Every structure is written in C-alpha cells, then in structure tokens.
Amino acid sequence: MPKCTFCGNSIERSTGKIFVYASGKVINFCSRKCEKNLLQLKRKPLRVRWTEDYRKATKKDQKNVKK
Ligand SMILES: [Zn+2]
Numbered sequence: 240m241p242k243c244t245f246c247g248n249s250i251e252r253s254t255g256k257i258f259v260y261a262s263g264k265v266i267n268f269c270s271r272k273c274e275k276n277l278l279q280l281k282r283k284p285l286r287v288r289w290t291e292d293y294r295k296a297t298k299k300d301q302k303n304v305k306k
Contacts, residue, residue, distance in 0.1 A: 245273035245284050247291025 240249045241257075244266035256268045258278070268274040276282045284292040 241267040243267055243269035243273050245269075245277045245287075245290060247284070 240252070241255075242249050243255065246269060248269050250267055250269045255270065256274060258266050258268060258274070260266075266277075268277070276287060277284075284290040285296050287293055
C-alpha cells in the first residue's frame with residue numbers, strides 16, 4: 240500500500256490520487272484535503288499538525304503508541 244505523501248496515512252487500494260510532476264516525481268494523496276494542502280496551499284507536512292511528519296518531528300505520539 241502506498242502512503243500519503245502529505246499526511247503519511249496508508250492509502251486503501253482504488254482510493255486516493257497519484258500525482259505526477261512534469262519532472263517525473265510521483266506523489267500519493269489519500270484525500271483532496273492532502274492534495275489541496277500540498278499543491279494549492281503549499282504547506283509543508285512538518286508544519287501541519289495533523290500529519291505524521293509533524294507528529295514524528297515533535298515526538299508527540301511516542302507516549303501513546305508503543306511498538
Ligand atoms: Zn493524506
């Protein structure tokens with residue numbers, strides 16, 4: 240399963256969207272929310288609170304999730 244480039248959630252088969260830049264770089268989106276945040280609003284995942292990158296960067300999920 241591919242992961243959403245923006246929020247980091249795994250994408251179910253036959254859902255989401257694959258976006259290909261003219262340069263050939265491929266990114267995946269789980270929802271229009273993520274697509275809009277990255278392409279239109281040009282937000283960085285590290286600066287958006289609901290993404291996995293943000294949680295990893297701030298280490299806020301370490302207390303709740305034990306692997
Ligand atoms: Zn997403």
